[in-house]
Amino acid sequence: MAGMAAAAARCMNAACGAPAPGVGEWRKGWPLRSGGFAVLCDKCGLAFEQLVFCDIFHQKESGWRDCSFCGKRLHCGCVASKNSFDLLDSGGVQCVNCMKNPGPQPVSCQVAPKLFLPPPNNQRLFGKSDELLPGRPLESPSLMLDSRSDDIAIITKSNHPFMVKNLEIGQSSNILRQKEIENGARQIKWEQPTLSIGDMGRMPFLIRPQSALESPQSQCTRRDDNRDPTADSTTSESISEAGLSMSLGIANNGNKMEATSTMERPMVSPTTPFSEGRELATTLSPFQHAQRARHFLTRPPRVAEGAAFDPMRDGFPHLRVARPPAEGRGRNQLLPRYWPRITDQELQQISGDSNSTIVPLFEKVLSASDAGRIGRLVLPKACAEAYFPPISQPEGRPLTIQDAKGKEWHFQFRFWPNNNSRMYVLEGVTPCIQSLQLQAGDTVTFSRIEPGGKLVMGFRKATNTVSLPVSLNFKAILFPILCLQLYFNVFMLLLHRTHRFQPLQLVPFSVIHSFLTQMRIYL
DNA sequence: GGGGTGCATGTCCGT
DNA sequence: CGGACATGCACCCCA
Numbered sequence: 345m346a347g348m349a350a351a352a353a354r355c356m357n358a359a360c361g362a363p364a365p366g367v368g369e370w371r372k373g374w375p376l377r378s379g380g381f382a383v384l385c386d387k388c389g390l391a392f393e394q395l396v397f398c399d400i401f402h403q404k405e406s407g408w409r410d411c412s413f414c415g416k417r418l419h420c421g422c423v424a425s426k427n428s429f430d431l432l433d434s435g436g437v438q439c440v441n442c443m444k445n446p447g448p449q450p451v452s453c454q455v456a457p458k459l460f461l462p463p464p465n466n467q468r469l470f471g472k473s474d475e476l477l478p479g480r481p482l483e484s485p486s487l488m489l490d491s492r493s494d495d496i497a498i499i500t501k502s503n504h505p506f507m508v509k510n511l512e513i514g515q516s517s518n519i520l521r522q523k524e525i526e527n528g529a530r531q532i533k534w535e536q537p538t539l540s541i542g543d544m545g546r547m548p549f550l551i552r553p554q555s556a557l558e559s560p561q562s563q564c565t566r567r568d569d570n571r572d573p574t575a576d577s578t579t580s581e582s583i584s585e586a587g588l589s590m591s592l593g594i595a596n597n598g599n600k601m602e603a604t605s606t607m608e609r610p611m612v613s614p615t616t617p618f619s620e621g622r623e624l625a626t627t628l629s630p631f632q633h634a635q636r637a638r639h640f641l642t643r644p645p646r647v648a649e650g651a652a653f654d655p656m657r658d659g660f661p662h663l664r665v666a667r668p669p670a671e672g673r674g675r676n677q678l679l680p681r682y683w684p685r686i687t688d689q690e691l692q693q694i695s696g697d698s699n700s701t702i703v704p705l706f707e708k709v710l711s712a713s714d715a716g717r718i719g720r721l722v723l724p725k726a727c728a729e730a731y732f733p734p735i736s737q738p739e740g741r742p743l744t745i746q747d748a749k750g751k752e753w754h755f756q757f758r759f760w761p762n763n764n765s766r767m768y769v770l771e772g773v774t775p776c777i778q779s780l781q782l783q784a785g786d787t788v789t790f791s792r793i794e795p796g797g798k799l800v801m802g803f804r805k806a807t808n809t810v811s812l813p814v815s816l817n818f819k820a821i822l823f824p825i826l827c828l829q830l831y832f833n834v835f836m837l838l839l840h841r842t843h844r845f846q847p848l849q850l851v852p853f854s855v856i857h858s859f860l861t862q863m864r865i866y867l
Numbered sequence: 868g869g870g871g872t873g874c875a876t877g878t879c880c881g882t
Numbered sequence: 883c884g885g886a887c888a889t890g891c892a893c894c895c896c897a
Contacts, residue, residue, distance in 0.1 A: 590894095679880095679881085711886055711887085711888060711889085712888080712889085713887095713889055713890095714888090716889095717870085717872085718870095718871080718872090718889095720872095722886095722887065722888070722889095724886080724887080725885090725886060725887085726886090729890085738873090760873065760874070761873095761874080762874080762875085762885095762886085763875090763876095763884090763885075763886090764885095765885065767874095767886080767887070767888075771872095
């Protein structure tokens with residue numbers, strides 16, 4: 345720490361700025377963008393270590409709120425304080441002490457504002473809407489690119505830092521930028537909605553647009569689901585009342601799915617500045633789960649009431665959006681890898697012409713054993729407990745599944761005791777998997793039809809199930825041919841100009857290219 | 868002997 | 883380090 349003291353003659357807390365202390369020690373503070381750590385005096389350093397950071401640094405700042413349970417003052421607007429509180433789905437905040445000792449929910453769903461709100465899980469990660477932060481009621485976040493480094497900072501108009509997160513090098517090149525349109529209802533205009541796959545892979549999640557797919561009632565139900573998961577049986581009851589009938593919807597055909605896959609059409613949601621890290625791993629290689637999820641604490645862009653992003657309306661009908669789970673017991677524990685990535689177009693296909701609404705619940709990439717001949721589909725524990733009917737016996741209970749063609753499949757939903765835990769499986773899936781020709785790497789998406797609570801199980805083929813050798817052969821053959829034709833056309837054009845030679849009327853390159861594009865052959 | 872079932876175990880990942 | 887999950891394997895049943 346002596347070296348740190350030599351590097352900074354004063355405490356690096358701007359509110360303190362104490363000179364080199366005569367007593368006490370320098371302490372290590374927050375990590376610096378340039379490397380190393382901030383050097384703090386003993387007082388500030390101790391405050392930082394003991395999570396009273398904001399009491400020292402931001403006494404005069406806005407963004408102070410009271411814990412909904414104990415009333416403790418919490419600062420909710422800075423990086424250092426983000427671990428000291430939790431945002432409640434029903435509104436308000438909760439300090440870490442109350443998080444460890446949960447009590448009754450202080451706010452009912454009627455209290456929650458009826459404005460657009462991100463799904464509860466998003467609220468946990470994004471933060472609340474501005475109207476819920478009395479300290480900054482009218483401030484709007486702007487996603488800005490820090491030109492000095494590869495940082496992304498969400499900064500309010502008052503330059504009050506809300507979130508600053510170091511990102512890896514190269515991530516800033518295709519950063520999404522949003523601009524507020526000051527006139528009217530504060531709509532959001534997005535520029536350059538193109539992200540590299542690398543960028544997309546680092547995005548913690550893509551927010552699900554709060555479109556017409558969810559009724560206000562469902563939002564209210566979701567907030568109610570914030571109750572004790574073990575005591576909450578809303579979902580299971582709805583499922584039970586629906587006779588445990590599920591629909592197996594072919595959410596897409598093969599070609600169309602590939603056209604909307606994340607490989608070829610990176611998921612871009614203007615309402616979502618960040619996505620989860622597993623996205624890329626899941627997309628590029630369903631068998632590789634090397635990437636770790638990155639959860640950033642940030643806020644959703646301000647969207648006016650009724651102005652929620654509509655992919656169809658805004659020209660993004662094929663976006664494969666990672667939709668945070670809508671509700672369910674234990675949904676807060678659902679890993680982002682299981683968040684359903686289903687396009688609104690697929691949702692519409694499942695729902696058909698009816699007025700029903702499809703609520704995506706979760707999805708799973710089939711493993712080799714899932715798609716094998718054993719006929720057992722291992723279900724993620726959190727998902728099974730959150731969205732499937734509760735079972736107390738290992739034998740479980742039968743589930744009748746109906747596909748898009750009206751054919752019903754009979755599964756057995758059960759669990760195995762496993763290391764003092766449970767391992768949930770769906771048995772008897774072999775006929776279904778064989779009929780639908782599912783393979784390891786394909787994705788099964790579980791959704792629910794509202795109203796009624798019927799569950800839907802769609803699927804999509806893995807992006808890389810396209811036979812690469814065949815595809816490569818196509819390219820290996822067609823690419824030289826196209827190159828030759830291009831050169832030939834140029835040669836003919838030169839002959840025409842120099843010798844008034846009438847060029848041969850070959851098929852224009854653009855036409856061939858268009859044809860190949862329609863065949864989804866990209867060179 | 869083949870297939871199904873239940874459990875055990877190793878690996879991965881989140882905390 | 884513990885939980886979740888993929889997968890291996892032993893056991894059982896049946897043709």
